[in-house]
Amino acid sequence: MIAEIGQIALILALLIAIVQSVLPMWGAYKGDARLMALGDRAATMQCILLAISFVALTIVFVQSDFSVKLVTVNSHTDKPLLYKISGVWGNHEGSMLLWVFILGIYGALVPVFGKGLPAGLKARALAVQGMISVGFLGFILFTSNPFLRLNPVPVNGQGLNPLLQDPGLAFHPPFLYLGYVGFSMAFSFSVAALIEGRVDAVWARWLRPWVLLAWAFLTVGITMGSIWAYYELGWGGWWMWDPVENVSFLPWLVGTALLHSILVLGKRHAMANWTILLGITAFSLSLVGTFVVRSGVLTSVHSFAVDPARGVYILALLLLATGGGLVMFALRAHTLRGGPSFTIVSKEGGLLLNNLLLVTSTFTVFLGTFYPLLIEAFTDGKISVGEPYFDRTFAPVMIVLIAIMGVGPLVKWREDSWKSLKPHLFKSFVLVAIIFSLTWWLGKSVLGALSIGIAVYLAYSTLAAFGRKIKFGQAGAMTLLKAQPASVWGFLIAHMGIAICVIGITGMSVWAKEDAKVLRLHESMTVGGYEFTLKSMTPGAERNFQKMVAAVEVQKSGHIVGTLRSARRFYQVRNMITTEAGIQVRPMRNLYAGVGEGDAEKGWVVRAYVHPLVNWIWLGALMIALAGFISILDRGRKRGKI
Amino acid sequence: MRVILTIFVTLIISLFMVFPALAQTPSEAEIELRAKEVGQALRCVVCQNQPIEESDASLAQDMRKLVRARIRNGDSNEEVIAFMRDRYGDFVLLKPPMQANTYLLWFAPAVLLGFFLFWYVVRVRRKPANIETQTLTDDELKRFNELSNNQEMQGSERQGQKIQGQKIQGHDT
Numbered sequence: 107m108i109a110e111i112g113q114i115a116l117i118l119a120l121l122i123a124i125v126q127s128v129l130p131m132w133g134a135y136k137g138d139a140r141l142m143a144l145g146d147r148a149a150t151m152q153c154i155l156l157a158i159s160f161v162a163l164t165i166v167f168v169q170s171d172f173s174v175k176l177v178t179v180n181s182h183t184d185k186p187l188l189y190k191i192s193g194v195w196g197n198h199e200g201s202m203l204l205w206v207f208i209l210g211i212y213g214a215l216v217p218v219f220g221k222g223l224p225a226g227l228k229a230r231a232l233a234v235q236g237m238i239s240v241g242f243l244g245f246i247l248f249t250s251n252p253f254l255r256l257n258p259v260p261v262n263g264q265g266l267n268p269l270l271q272d273p274g275l276a277f278h279p280p281f282l283y284l285g286y287v288g289f290s291m292a293f294s295f296s297v298a299a300l301i302e303g304r305v306d307a308v309w310a311r312w313l314r315p316w317v318l319l320a321w322a323f324l325t326v327g328i329t330m331g332s333i334w335a336y337y338e339l340g341w342g343g344w345w346m347w348d349p350v351e352n353v354s355f356l357p358w359l360v361g362t363a364l365l366h367s368i369l370v371l372g373k374r375h376a377m378a379n380w381t382i383l384l385g386i387t388a389f390s391l392s393l394v395g396t397f398v399v400r401s402g403v404l405t406s407v408h409s410f411a412v413d414p415a416r417g418v419y420i421l422a423l424l425l426l427a428t429g430g431g432l433v434m435f436a437l438r439a440h441t442l443r444g445g446p447s448f449t450i451v452s453k454e455g456g457l458l459l460n461n462l463l464l465v466t467s468t469f470t471v472f473l474g475t476f477y478p479l480l481i482e483a484f485t486d487g488k489i490s491v492g493e494p495y496f497d498r499t500f501a502p503v504m505i506v507l508i509a510i511m512g513v514g515p516l517v518k519w520r521e522d523s524w525k526s527l528k529p530h531l532f533k534s535f536v537l538v539a540i541i542f543s544l545t546w547w548l549g550k551s552v553l554g555a556l557s558i559g560i561a562v563y564l565a566y567s568t569l570a571a572f573g574r575k576i577k578f579g580q581a582g583a584m585t586l587l588k589a590q591p592a593s594v595w596g597f598l599i600a601h602m603g604i605a606i607c608v609i610g611i612t613g614m615s616v617w618a619k620e621d622a623k624v625l626r627l628h629e630s631m632t633v634g635g636y637e638f639t640l641k642s643m644t645p646g647a648e649r650n651f652q653k654m655v656a657a658v659e660v661q662k663s664g665h666i667v668g669t670l671r672s673a674r675r676f677y678q679v680r681n682m683i684t685t686e687a688g689i690q691v692r693p694m695r696n697l698y699a700g701v702g703e704g705d706a707e708k709g710w711v712v713r714a715y716v717h718p719l720v721n722w723i724w725l726g727a728l729m730i731a732l733a734g735f736i737s738i739l740d741r742g743r744k745r746g747k748i
Numbered sequence: 749m750r751v752i753l754t755i756f757v758t759l760i761i762s763l764f765m766v767f768p769a770l771a772q773t774p775s776e777a778e779i780e781l782r783a784k785e786v787g788q789a790l791r792c793v794v795c796q797n798q799p800i801e802e803s804d805a806s807l808a809q810d811m812r813k814l815v816r817a818r819i820r821n822g823d824s825n826e827e828v829i830a831f832m833r834d835r836y837g838d839f840v841l842l843k844p845p846m847q848a849n850t851y852l853l854w855f856a857p858a859v860l861l862g863f864f865l866f867w868y869v870v871r872v873r874r875k876p877a878n879i880e881t882q883t884l885t886d887d888e889l890k891r892f893n894e895l896s897n898n899q900e901m902q903g904s905e906r907q908g909q910k911i912q913g914q915k916i917q918g919h920d921t
Contacts, residue, residue: 462864470857492842
């Protein structure tokens with residue numbers, strides 16, 4: 107019964123989405139206020155129906171109603187409640203429903219926050235949102251219906267992929283989707299603005315919080331994925347340039363460019379065309395992200411759906427959205443007015459350069475991700491593109507970007523001179539030289555020293571720019587400090603976050619130590635000055651898995667530093683084994699142990715790692731996300747007044 | 749310094765010539781070190797972008813053994829990699845080889861960056877000449893700048909932006 111309610115709500119949502127995608131657009135064309143206003147109501151209605159449908163699916167999962175095929179394939183009565191709920195989106199059909207539900211929420215928020223928007227713009231944007239909805243709802247209903255029944259009803263389900271039974275991964279997809287789908291706002295409003303032939307500061311200021319929101323959610327999602335990979339996959343990697351990771355990184359990079367260019371548009375009325383193009387691209391890449399994971403076109407640990415028919419549908423959807431958006435851009439971009447001019451050394455110039463570098467890095471990651479596919483599709487060859495490629499192509503662009511991040515915030519809008527930057531550059535150079543020499547001496551790595559030096563330069567420059575804003579050291583600095591708008595705090599926290607992240611990445615890439623050995627009980631191995639001893643192997647069982655817990659004691663120069671507990675879990679339902687790493691988390695370094703196959707006689711494979719500064723990576727990333735959320739507050743106060 | 753280096757190098761070379769066996773059988777620790785280095789560059793061919801050193805797959809274990817065996821045999825790191833490439837194809841290399849079908853992969857980012865930078869310098873430098881096409885009148889511009897400066901100085905962002913926003917909107921319509 108509940109499944110049928112969900113099914114009906116889903117079909118109604120599709121019908122309403124069709125209305126939403128046609129009538130408001132027609133109304134805006136004809137100047138009919140009633141038809142335009144219909145968009146608001148359709149968006150709200152659609153959101154309610156999708157909520158009903160999503161809740162219905164959640165209920166059948168919680169109730170373990172095995173007459174629904176999806177529940178049978180992805181759930182089990184023994185699963186903890188959290189994973190029954192996360193099981194809703196831990197599969198293809200359910201995750202698509204979550205995707206379109208989030209789209210519905212964003213759509214319904216347009217009438218709530220957009221009361222002051224020009225009616226034509228709002229109606230057209232909602233119509234475009236409606237078209238995206240039609241595409242995805244059609245996809246769900248015709249190729250991946252989550253509510254299909256099963257007859258006869260099995261006694262129990264097949265369980266959720268054990269790798270996904272983890273709090274980190276339970277909430278990874280919703281955050282990722284809040285990010286991906288959030289960029290649909292940028293897309294819809296860009297296309298609507300192209301149809302209207304008008305982009306102005308009001309448009310940019312209204313859209314910026316949505317871009318920030320999507321971007322901040324995406325940052326959280328990517329960070330969660332990275333943390334999960336670190337402790338769950340059991341070999342201590344935090345980013346492996348896996349295609350599935352890369353495709354979530356692509357919209358993030360473009361989103362970063364977008365939120366900087368939309369800033370220029372809002373403040374200076376420049377870079378209008380460029381902002382529109384980025385808005386379309388950010389969402390297209392979000393669709394690519396969805397497409398790649400869902401179609402299984404790039405096989406990877408993350409792809410749990412492999413079905414080419416669906417792949418073709420999403421590919422068509424992707425081409426239609428991207429192609430449509432870009433054709434609109436090509437036809438209409440000339441109608442948008444350019445803004446006031448600026449010179450090479452100016453804040454606009456710096457931000458434009460930031461955009462160009464981010465687009466270059468996006469292109470590089472895109473190429474590295476899809477090149478093996480192209481080679482395989484069009485030639486006999488088969489190649490791999492791994493970390494060494496990205497180290498050589500992506501990293502240099504990032505270094506240039508950070509160099510510009512240091513000076514960009516210090517220059518004035520419109521026109522400035524190199525001369526005014528000289529004192530800062532000189533001080534930075536001295537500081538970097540000192541840090542470089544110290545790190546080189548202590549860490550014995552030129553690359554590491556260089557990288558830490560760059561990070562310190564960024565942190566120093568960011569603080570200098572912030573100090574200049576509040577006139578640090580002069581009378582009234584405290585008053586100015588309190589009066590700074592949220593976006594300035596956002597800038598400070600985000601750029602410091604990048605500096606901290608770079609330090610973490612450097613520590614992990616340059617100074618991490620690791621080893622793997624077969625150890626019997628009470629045998630030990632030494633990694634990076636730490637002695638890891640396998641103390642005990644204890645069997646145990648939980649509700650839905652059996653486990654073998656290894657206690658690894660770590661000593662440094664005779665003193666016990668701690669005991670790491672790593673477990674091998676065996677999930678009977680899926681006949682799968684996963685490794686839980688044992689990690690001691692400290693600000694300056696993590697100790698990490700993972701136990702592998704083996705037995706008492708021969709010993710067990712033990713992997714031991716010393717990871718300096720690794721937590722700084724995620725601390726930095728979370729600061730970046732936090733900065734995004736903080737910057738939104740800036741707009742929240744003024745939203746009603748546009 | 750040079751002299752010392754020359755003597756040192758000569759000494760090592762002569763050492764290897766006198767004891768060829770010594771040169772060919774490196775110590776276990778050295779094998780391990782080199783194998784790790786080589787293993788980081790080789791992909792476990794059944795895994796997703798994972799180096800053989802980091803993978804638990806059984807094929808990765810075999811590949812690790814193979815690498816160690818080749819090093820023990822006296823292969824240089826490059827020879828081991830060449831051997832693995834011969835056996836498993838280009839697919840095994842995590843760093844794609846520089847060859848006809850990968851020129852695009854390796855050079856396109858640099859070309860794009862070069863193009864962007866060229867465009868940036870040309871486009872932005874040309875711009876000050878177009879300053880007449882400024883859409884705001886001088887008075888408006890003056891007030892606009894005043895407002896945006898005020899806003900930064902006094903931190904009264906809220907009000908400043910509001911007025912600025914209205915201004916632009918008013919101008920458009």
